[in-house]
Amino acid sequence: MFEILLKNITRRIQLTSEETALFTSLLSVKKLKRRQFLVQEGEFNKYSAFVTSGCLRSYTVDKNGFEHVLQFAPQDWWITDMASFLHNLPGTLFIDAIFESEVVLIQRSGIEKLYQTIPQFERYFRILAENALVTYQRRLMDNLSLTARERYDHFCTRYPSLIETLPQKQVAAYIGVTPEFLSKMLNTGTGRKGQTETS
Amino acid sequence: MFEILLKNITRRIQLTSEETALFTSLLSVKKLKRRQFLVQEGEFNKYSAFVTSGCLRSYTVDKNGFEHVLQFAPQDWWITDMASFLHNLPGTLFIDAIFESEVVLIQRSGIEKLYQTIPQFERYFRILAENALVTYQRRLMDNLSLTARERYDHFCTRYPSLIETLPQKQVAAYIGVTPEFLSKMLNTGTGRKGQTETS
DNA sequence: CGTCTATTTGAATGTACTCAAAAGCGGTGG
DNA sequence: CCACCGCTTTTGAGTACATTCAAATAGACG
Numbered sequence: 001m002f003e004i005l006l007k008n009i010t011r012r013i014q015l016t017s018e019e020t021a022l023f024t025s026l027l028s029v030k031k032l033k034r035r036q037f038l039v040q041e042g043e044f045n046k047y048s049a050f051v052t053s054g055c056l057r058s059y060t061v062d063k064n065g066f067e068h069v070l071q072f073a074p075q076d077w078w079i080t081d082m083a084s085f086l087h088n089l090p091g092t093l094f095i096d097a098i099f100e101s102e103v104v105l106i107q108r109s110g111i112e113k114l115y116q117t118i119p120q121f122e123r124y125f126r127i128l129a130e131n132a133l134v135t136y137q138r139r140l141m142d143n144l145s146l147t148a149r150e151r152y153d154h155f156c157t158r159y160p161s162l163i164e165t166l167p168q169k170q171v172a173a174y175i176g177v178t179p180e181f182l183s184k185m186l187n188t189g190t191g192r193k194g195q196t197e198t199s
Numbered sequence: 200m201f202e203i204l205l206k207n208i209t210r211r212i213q214l215t216s217e218e219t220a221l222f223t224s225l226l227s228v229k230k231l232k233r234r235q236f237l238v239q240e241g242e243f244n245k246y247s248a249f250v251t252s253g254c255l256r257s258y259t260v261d262k263n264g265f266e267h268v269l270q271f272a273p274q275d276w277w278i279t280d281m282a283s284f285l286h287n288l289p290g291t292l293f294i295d296a297i298f299e300s301e302v303v304l305i306q307r308s309g310i311e312k313l314y315q316t317i318p319q320f321e322r323y324f325r326i327l328a329e330n331a332l333v334t335y336q337r338r339l340m341d342n343l344s345l346t347a348r349e350r351y352d353h354f355c356t357r358y359p360s361l362i363e364t365l366p367q368k369q370v371a372a373y374i375g376v377t378p379e380f381l382s383k384m385l386n387t388g389t390g391r392k393g394q395t396e397t398s
Numbered sequence: 399c400g401t402c403t404a405t406t407t408g409a410a411t412g413t414a415c416t417c418a419a420a421a422g423c424g425g426t427g428g
Numbered sequence: 429c430c431a432c433c434g435c436t437t438t439t440g441a442g443t444a445c446a447t448t449c450a451a452a453t454a455g456a457c458g
Contacts, residue, residue, distance in 0.1 A: 034457090062344040070336055083333045119318050126325035129332050134282045136335040137269055143342050144375045145261040148446070169404060176343045181446055183406055347414070368436065380414055382438055405454070412447070421438070428431085 002027060004052045005104050008076055012127050013120040022117060026110035032056070032097035038079075045084035045091045047105040051077050054101025055165070058093045059173065069174040072098075072162055078128065098170065143176060149185055151175040201226060203251045204303050207275055211326050212319040221316065225309035231255070231296035237278075244283035244290045246304040250276050253300025254364070257292045258372065268373040271297075271361055277327065297369065342375060348384055350374040 002024050009015065015023065030049075032038065038056065039045045049056065055074045058081065059067045070093060073079035084091035085108060114121040142151055152175055156163045163171065172182040201223050208214065214222065229248075231237065237255065238244045248255065255272045257280065269292060272278035283290035284307060313320040341350055351374055355362045362370065371381040 060340050060344060066344070068340055068343040070340060082329065082336065086329055086333070115322070119321070122318070122321040122325055123314070126321055126328060129325060129328035130281065130285055133328050133332045133335065134285065136332065136339060137281065140335060140339050140342065141259055141267055141269060143339065144267040145259060145265070167404065178447060179405075180407085180448085183404095184408095184446095187406070366436065377415060378437075379416085379439085382436095383414095383440095386438070399458105401456100401458090403454105403456080405452105407452080408450090410448085412445105414443105414445085416443075417441095419439085421436105423436075424434095426431100426433085428429105 002104060004076060005050050009124060013124050019118050026106055026113065028105045030103050030105055032101045032103065034097060034100055036097050038095040039081060039091055040094050041092055042090050044088065045081040046107055048078060048080040048085055049103040049105055051075055051079065052102045052104055054097055054099045056095055056097050056101055058095045060093060067173045069170060074162065148177045201303060203275060204249050208323060212323050218317050225305055225312065227304045229302050229304055231300045231302065233296060233299055235296050237294040238280060238290055239293050240291055241289050243287065244280040245306055247277060247279040247284055248302040248304055250274055250278065251301045251303055253296055253298045255294055255296050255300055257294045259292060266372045268369060273361065347376045
């Protein structure tokens with residue numbers, strides 16, 4: 001049931017079988033259909049989700065109705081509205097499934113229990129947070145210093161599997177351009193990824 | 200000597216006096232003059248720095264020679280090149296002092312020792328990483344969805360003390376515009392922060 | 399199949415950048 | 429105390445990258 005998640009965890013910390021049992025007792029499973037929401041802006045995000053199949057995304061909608069993607073979460077990734085989850089605030093993000101997906105859920109209270117009974121989990125989530133932090137720092141600097149095309153190329157390099165499965169529109173909302181512009185960029189520009197009409 | 204840092208820490212975790220002694224034995228102090236580097240791009244960033252006075256910044260320099268600020272670190276903030284510090288990689292950031300400053304340094308090996316002997320520190324740095332993560336997520340979404348002026352206004356709201364002390368150029372490099380554009384924005388636009396030539 | 403959504407294409411527009419030069423500001427040394 | 433130097437800020441004119449709005453086309457799901 002929870003193999004993928006347990007494997008992810010044991011890459012960072014070791015658990016006894018009692019600890020594993022306690023941990024899994026705090027989990028639940030949820031299936032999501034395409035476009036089904038996990039949470040919406042304004043709601044309190046009580047769960048952190050680990051994706052075991054499919055792909056979710058978190059995003060905001062700005063005052064003009066445009067979506068901006070914060071994160072894609074394919075298999076083996078965690079996703080949540082951190083600010084809401086950590087500090088019990090109304091969320092600012094929408095999280096939904098891009099494809100039919102399955103996630104493992106844990107509540108804030110479950111994580112707190114883990115911290116008290118299995119301090120190793122402090123380490124696990126510290127490491128995750130640190131890695132995520134580095135990732136967002138890099139992405140921010142990319143947004144400040146690179147052109148749209150360079151950001152697109154970086155995305156292709158870093159997430160080769162996503163680029164093949166995601167709708168272009170979603171990629172545009174991630175790298176920070178309009179879908180129209182991304183389309184033009186790809187069909188105008190020379191030498192790009194995977195499309196040189198070899199007769 | 201280390202009061203500010205200890206106070207920061209005890210806001211999150213409690214330490215015995217022996218633990219405090221062990222901790223402080225791992226620290227060192229460094230004074231930095233205006234523009235003095237803590238680390239430069241390409242170097243291995245062995246230290247994490249906690250600012251006790253003054254203000255540091257971390258930034259990159261792009262291929263056109265433009266600086267982009269990742270972080271300002273005034274008093275009571277940590278600053279480091281996380282990717283380099285955590286994973287022992289050559290750094291990608293420059294870190295220097297904007298004003299004359301004083302920092303407390305701890306080495307990666309010191310932190311590892313802390314994790315082994317005082318597991319509470321796992322929690323401390325987990326909390327810091329999580330908060331920083333949320334901050335960078337917000338900033339990223341701001342960069343994707345807001346105009347330059349809105350980003351500037353947010354900056355003024357979030358860091359009112361920085362806006363008064365930092366050179367405009369540094370703020371421009373943080374919000375992601377050229378210094379020229381920021382200048383025009385401030386002198387053209389109506390209703391802005393703290394400058395309405397009341398006769 | 400039909401409907402809904404994603405992608406493409408075009409023309410006009412705008413926000414922010416580039417390059418250049420002048421003006422302001424602060425510190426330092428004669 | 430003034431003069432000079434380096435750096436920041438301002439200002440202007442021209443430019444570019446990316447957006448907006450609109451409409452046509454293509455694709456995907458039920």
